[in-house]
Amino acid sequence: MGSFLAFSSWQLLLLIISLAVFLIPGWQIARKAGYPGAVSLLLFIPMLNIIFLWVFAFSRWPNQREGTEGVAGTRKGMPPASRSAQTLNPTADAAAPSPPTAPRGDNAR
Secondary structure, X not given: OHHHHOOOHHHHHHXXXXXXXXXXXHHXXXXXXXXXXXXXXXXXXXXXXXXXXXXXXXXXXXXXXXXXXXXXXXXXXXXXXXXXXXXXOOOHHHHXXXXXXXXXXXXXX
C-alpha cells in the first residue's frame, strides 16, 4: 500500500507542467483584473475553481470599481485605438520622419 502514495518521475513532471500551464496565466489575469495574483491558486481546488470562474467572470473587478480602467483595459474617455497606438509607440509623433520629397529643379516635370 506504500507504493500507492509514491509518484514516478514522469507523473511529477506532468504535475509541474500542469501547474505552470494554469498558474502562470491565472496569476497574470488576476493581476490585470486588480486582484492579488495569489487568487489564481483557487483554480486548483476542485469545485471551488468552477464557482470562482463564474464569480470572476460576472463580478465587477477592482480596477473597474476604482474608475482607472474600463472595459478591455481602455482608460475612460480615451478610445481603444488611440490608447493602443500610444502604448505601442509613445514617441511616434516626436520621432516620425517626414516623408521624402522629390528634388525641385530642372529635372522636375
